[in-house]
Amino acid sequence: MEDAVVTFRKSSYSAQEGQCVEIAGSGGHVVVRDSKNPGGPVLAFTTDEWRAFVHALKSA
Incomplete structure (x- = not known):
């Protein structure tokens, strides 16, 4: 994915203020990074994992 x-x-x-995360779609995944460190590591989730995460946040 790099x-x-x-x-x-x-x-x-x-x-x-720059204290955010940024997301992007990439080949069937959603990748997340720290906006303060755009060249740093990213977390990658499948689209199903991302949907479950967002659903859990909305349900909380």
Whole structure:
């Protein structure tokens, strides 16, 4: 996945202070990174894992 070119996006609800995560779609996965460290590591989730995560957040 390191070789993939992806376009990360940040929520429009995020403050401009840079303390956010950014997400991108990449080959059937959702990748997440720290907006303060765009060259750093990313977490990768399958789309099903991401949907479950978002659903759990909305249900909390």
